[in-house]
Amino acid sequence: MSTLFVRTLRDDPNDAEVPSHKLLVRAGYIRRAAPGIYTWLPLGLRVLRRIEDIIREEMDGMGAQELSFPALLPKEPYEATHRWTDYGDNIFRLKDRKGGDYLLGPTHEEMFTLVVKDLYSSYKDLPLSIYQIQTKYRDEARPRAGLLRGREFVMKDSYSFDVSDAGLAESYQKHRDAYIRIFDRLGFDYVIVKATSGAMGGSASEEFLAKAEVGEDTYVRCTRCDYAANVEAVTVPAPVPVSYDDAPAAHAEDTPGTPTIDSLVDHLNDAFPRDDRPWAAGDTLKNVLVVLKHPDGTREPLAIGVPGDREVDQKRLEGQLEPIEVEPMDEAELAKHPALVKGYIGPGSLGEESTSGIRFVVDPRISEGTRWVTGADVHGSHVIDMVVGRDFTPDGTIEAAEVRDGDACPQCATRGDDGVLASARGIEMGHIFQLGRSYAEALGLKVLDENGKLVTVTMGSYGIGPSRAVAAIAEGTLDDIGLCWPRDVAPADVHIVAAGKEEAVHAAAEQLARDLKDAGLEVLLDDRAGKVSPGVKFKDAELIGVPTIVTVGRGLADGNVEVRDRKTGEREDVAVGDAAARIVGIVRT
Amino acid sequence: MSTLFVRTLRDDPNDAEVPSHKLLVRAGYIRRAAPGIYTWLPLGLRVLRRIEDIIREEMDGMGAQELSFPALLPKEPYEATHRWTDYGDNIFRLKDRKGGDYLLGPTHEEMFTLVVKDLYSSYKDLPLSIYQIQTKYRDEARPRAGLLRGREFVMKDSYSFDVSDAGLAESYQKHRDAYIRIFDRLGFDYVIVKATSGAMGGSASEEFLAKAEVGEDTYVRCTRCDYAANVEAVTVPAPVPVSYDDAPAAHAEDTPGTPTIDSLVDHLNDAFPRDDRPWAAGDTLKNVLVVLKHPDGTREPLAIGVPGDREVDQKRLEGQLEPIEVEPMDEAELAKHPALVKGYIGPGSLGEESTSGIRFVVDPRISEGTRWVTGADVHGSHVIDMVVGRDFTPDGTIEAAEVRDGDACPQCATRGDDGVLASARGIEMGHIFQLGRSYAEALGLKVLDENGKLVTVTMGSYGIGPSRAVAAIAEGTLDDIGLCWPRDVAPADVHIVAAGKEEAVHAAAEQLARDLKDAGLEVLLDDRAGKVSPGVKFKDAELIGVPTIVTVGRGLADGNVEVRDRKTGEREDVAVGDAAARIVGIVRT
Known part of the structure; x- marks a missing residue:
């Protein structure tokens, strides 16, 4: 500590929003170079490298080969x-200086695909898994939370290459197993959730999330079974077919002054009371208008029908439509469609074949045979008993309605069980998915199969963010007094505090440090002399968060040092002569 | 080899200019992604990592701390x-998306300076040496020779921080010693030469060059003493004072049709023959006009006087003037200065005080008291017996004249010895220099000294390019049949060739590979079956260049395997049972 390039800070940095970010800066692990761009100081770099090494070992162990x-x-x-x-x-x-166009790679699907195309040509060369641990760039609109969402960050990205879908499924499973080993070794609480595959395309897709209140990802778990999914990936249980034989004909009614769901429900209960139960928001069909911004710059209006008791979830919607961006339709845009009557828009004016020509997609709950109250496309009027499939047919379905605690679990639903969903927040740390053939097709990656026929290769894509993992692990393990690293990623095994100015204290601390180093441990020795009090040293040790803190100080008079577990706070006095063996034992268990 | 992500090529790649580049591509170490930008395949990445690890060990060993x-x-x-x-x-x-300006770091002086300013504040914190091994970017005008001059490349850059000049000298020496250890371990022929410090400013400066014909750097060595210098850094020995008491007065003479040095010398010998020796080009003073392009865009004319038997060396000139760029003065520009008479320009029209006002600097050989024939600033006329200091005084001196084999060694000259210089070519692999206080001043890096006074820190800068080192080592060690790695950087310790289709051959090769791995060696096993002939396997092994090649094949019938040294070609038969021990012995010596 007397020579280590580190300075701890008493106060939180101004720009830090989340606890892990505050502590990583305060404890001297990282420094901000620009928004979302960080410098790794020696302590931070050690944690990052240990995480990278764990990932590398497990990737090599499953037969993946590293390149860069x-x-x-x-x-x-x-x-x-x-x-x-x-x-x-x-x-x-x-x-570049000659005007050539370049980018800073956000992910490397294209490059991996092309290098395999360059080197391989036969089904005999496959399966293949290759990976790199490398720096990536994304110009995030809102870099935040320090390392959690950076603009320059480290990624381990790997890709599998197979001839058949069955081969891809096997490669996916091997990666999944390796990821479980990696995350188990990293030593913190995580959950595997079903996910959408975003801009990348593809089919099966799962995320490894660190459980964390500050996480950007909301996921849900079933209260009964093992279902877990990113909110973007939650699906509504398949609708049970409903018969509408005894449904009355749809009938338009005057509903003056009911442009909102609340006002409509009040009016219905007032003017058209039901015997069995009062009208509720869930009986109404709300039609939300948005504008899709396609990557090529074109704009397209879209109508989304959801039960009136649910909002459209922007992230779920965008997850379905990536890379298209979505924004609400404003008054000016609305005015361009005279068929749309604000506050009273209904299926009569929606759909590709309709008066507006606007594509109309609905939540899967708006399924064939279900009955709804919805806008009559006339100011101050709604239609009651509108039956899907009888009175209108949407252009398709979309999973864009918000997911709520208590919603039915889709996995339980298939078994006839009644599990419900509960939400929590997490940090995405890993993502594995079956990419399929889209990249291989776009870039012409084909190999000869057993019959000498050219076939397109199918790919899997697997990522972990080691730099984000540093923050996520910190976030998941920190406590009131500082960082609190799991043993396998800590910047050192032992933090020895020489607590006192006496020469005997320093000599004993240094001897212990030497003995532990000789035994193969990484030791951080606080040998600072002069004005640095034992109190300051203890505070720094707690802040830095090495799992085992050893105090060489007052107890030395009785021939003892104190060994303390940073996490549990448990302390024990150990005779100086036994200290090295005892500490090695603790570290190695 | 049956699963390794590698394919060897029979033919040289089209874009490869130098042998190492050809072989690194052919042997499957690297692939080009864009001009000057390369992908590291598994074999290449292993060599790169081994070099990085050697550098890291020695940097850590000298007490430098890694960050990123x-x-x-x-x-x-x-x-x-x-x-x-x-x-x-x-x-x-x-x-970035908000219009903020960014760059891809070519070197990190600024960032190192700022992080020390951020963390440290007292002389007690110093000395400090910190380093990183990290990816750097330069938009080279002419990326060439594969990894030798790339646009994206790996650098180890370190910086030392000291309060005093003596401290800087000590930090510099520690780095120099560490660099010698690193280059010795890398296992190839290198030379340490005096260098200029280029755009970085600073004083003492040395380069570590790999001796290589394809190198971009020309350096010179003394044939007598240990002097060695980059051509840019060679200095002309200090001139011996010359008395001009008995020199005749300068006299202008008609020299019609002598706009070139050759025509002038011929005319002089014809019209003004000398008794003691004929006129030679070295008796004339040639005045070369160039235009300096300053970074801010302004242009400045400059006249450079050199002995008529030497050219101006553009690289030496630019080395003196960096970051200013230099181009020859063209006719149009020349026409703007009516005082200049093309072919007959002399000191009479040159110098800040002269008719042209153009700054006039001269080679140090044009020293006080020396006598020259030079232009009379009149068409068809030269002045003979022009004496420096009597008839004209230049505005200064510049080391821009070409260096030639046989020039006097500046170090010998100070001792009265008569060593001369001989040139050779090399690849710059490391550069160490005393940067001084310029960056610390520009960025305000000051610390409190012993008396509580703020003082500016002085810095040293030390770089090695591990990615360039891969190519330079390959270049320095390759032979007619392929790459030929030094043991400490080879991608594996042993390359085992299973030469034959027989099951016994493969079983024995695999067993040997296992035994060697258990002994801690890195083994590359050519276990390819089917149509790959032993001949192809041998050729691949020679191309890939692992230092020890073991053949398990025909000899197996007599209970032997063949162990071959890739470099010397020496072969020995070893009994199968003794093979592992024998090979471990070879690798470990």
């Missing part, structure tokens, strides 16, 4: 897959 | 040091 692509990439491959434009403002683009 | 800066950097620090503009087209610049 550049970060500065030519435009052409990304044009072939349309990502040059699809990424919009989210990538950094630049020109 | 981002590659994507904000403009502001680089504006404070003027490098944002000084670098001209040589850096990649880009804007």
Whole structure:
């Protein structure tokens, strides 16, 4: 500590929002160089490297091979897959001195695909899994929370290459198993959730989330079964067919002054009371209008029908439509469609075949045979007993309605069980998915199969963010007094505090440090002399968060040092002569 | 080899200019992603990592601490040091989505300086040496020779921070010693040469060059003493004072049709023959006009006087003037200065006080008291017996004349010895120099000294390019049949060839591979079956260049395997049972 390039800070940095970010800066692990761009100081770099090493071991262990692509990439491959434009403002683009277009790689699907195309040509060469641990760039609109959402960050990205879908499923499972081993070794609480695959396309997709209140991702778990999913990936249980044989004919009614769901429900209960139960928001069909911004710049209106007791979830909607961006339809845009009557829009004016020609997609709950109260496309009027499939047919369905605690679990539903969903927040730390053949098709990656026929290769994509993991692990393990690292990623095994100015104290602390180093441990020795009091040293040790803190100080008079577990706070006095063996024992268990 | 992600190529790649580049591509170590931008395949990445690890060990060993800066950097620090503009087209610049200016770091002086300013405040904190191994970017005008001059490359850059000049000298020496250990371990032929410090400013400066014909750097060595210097850094021995008491007065003579040195010398010998020796080009003073392009865009004419038997060396000239660029003065520009008579320009029209007002600097050989034939600033006329200091006084001296084999060694000259210089070519692999206080001043890095006074810190800068080292080592060690790695950086310790289709051959090869792995060696096993002939396997092994090649094949019938030294070609038969021990012995010596 007397020479280590570190300075701890008493106060939280101004720009830090989340506890892990505050502590990583205060404890001298990282420094901000620009928004979303960080410098790794020695302590931080050690944690990052330990995480990378764990990932590398497990990737090598499952037979994946490491290589390394550049970060500065030519435009052409990304044009072939349309990502040059699809990424919009989210990538950094630049020109070289000759005017050539380049980007800073946000992910490397194209490069991996092309290198396999370059080297391999036969089904005999496959399966193949290759990976890199490398620096990536995204020009995030809102970099936040320190390392949790950075603009320059480290990623382990790997790709599997197979001839058949069954091969891909196997490669996916091998990666999934390796990821479980990695996350178990990293030593914190995580959950595997079903996920959407975002801009990448593809089918099966799961995320590894660190459980954390500050997480950006909301996920849900079933209260009964093992279902867990990112909110973007939650699906509504398949609708049970409903018979509408005894449903009355749809009838338009005057509902003056009811442009909102609340006012409509009040009016219905007032003017058209029901015997069995009062009208509720869930009986109404709300039609929300948005504008899709396609990557090529074109704009398209879209109507989304959801039960009146639910909002459209922007993230779920965008998750379905990526790389398209979505914004609400404003008054000016609405005015361009005279068929739409604000506050009273209904299926009569919606759909590709309708008066407005606006595509109309609905929540899966708006299923065939279900009955709804919805706008009559006339000011101050709604239609009651509108039956899907009889009175109107939407252009399709979309999973865009908000997910709520208590919603039915889709997995339980298939078994006839009654589990319900409960939400929590997490930090995305890993993402595995079956990418399929889209990249191989776009870039022409084919191999000869057993019959000498050219077939397109199918790919899987697997990512972990080691730099984000540093923050996520910190976030998941910190406590009131500082960082509190799991043993396998801590910047050192033992933090020895020489507590006192006496020469005997320093000599004993140094001897212990030497003995532990000889035994193969990483030791952080606080040998600062002069004005640094034992109190300051203890506070620093707690802040830095090495799992085992050893105090060489007053107890030395009785021949003892104190060994303390940073996490539990448990302390024990150990005779100086036994200390090294005892500490090695603690670290190695 | 049956699963390794590698394919060897029979033919040289089209874009490869130098042998190492050809072989690194052919042997499957690297692939080109864009001009000057490369992908590291598994074999290449292993060599790169081994080099990085050697560097890391020696840097840690000398007490330097590792950290890591981002590659994507904000403009502001680089504006404070003027490098944002000084670098001209040589850096990649880009804007983020909000229009903020960024660059891809070419070197990190600014960031190192600022992080020390952030963390440290007292002389007690120093000395400090910190380093990173990180990806850097330069938009080279002519990326060439594969990894030798890339646009994205790996650098180990370290900086030392001291309060005093003596401290800096000590830190410099520690780095120098560490560099010698590193280069010795890398296992190839290198030379340490005096260097200029280029755009960085600073004083003492040395380069570590790999001796290589394809190198871009020309250096010279003394044939007698240990002097060695980059051509840019060679100095002309201090002139011996010359008395001009008995020199005749300068006299202008008609020299019609002598606009070139050759025609002038012929005319002099014809019209004004000398008794003691004929006139030679070295008796004439040639005045070369150039235009300096300052980083801020302004242009300035400059006249450079050199002995008529030497050219101006553009690289030496630019080395003296960096970051200013230099171009020859063209006819149009020359016409703007009516005092200059093309072919007959002399000191009469040159100098800040002269008719042209053009600054006039001369080679140090044009020293006080020396006598020259030079232009009379009149068409068809030269002046003979022009004496420096009597007839004209230049505005200064400059080391810009070409260096030639046989020139006097400046170090010998100070001792009265007569060593002369001989030139050779090399690849710059390391550069260490005393940067001084310029960055600390520009960015306000001060600490309190022993008396509580704020003093500016002095810095040293030390770089090695691990990615360039891969190519330089390959270049320095390859032979006619392929790469030929030094043991400490080879991608594996042993390359076992299973030469034959027989099951016994493969079983024995696999067993040997297992035994060697258990003994801690890295083994590359060519276990390819089917149509891959032993001949192809041998050729691949020679191309890939692992230092020890073991053949398990025909000899197996007699209970032997063949152990071959890749470099010397020496072969020995070893009994299967003794093979593992024998090979471990070879690798470990």
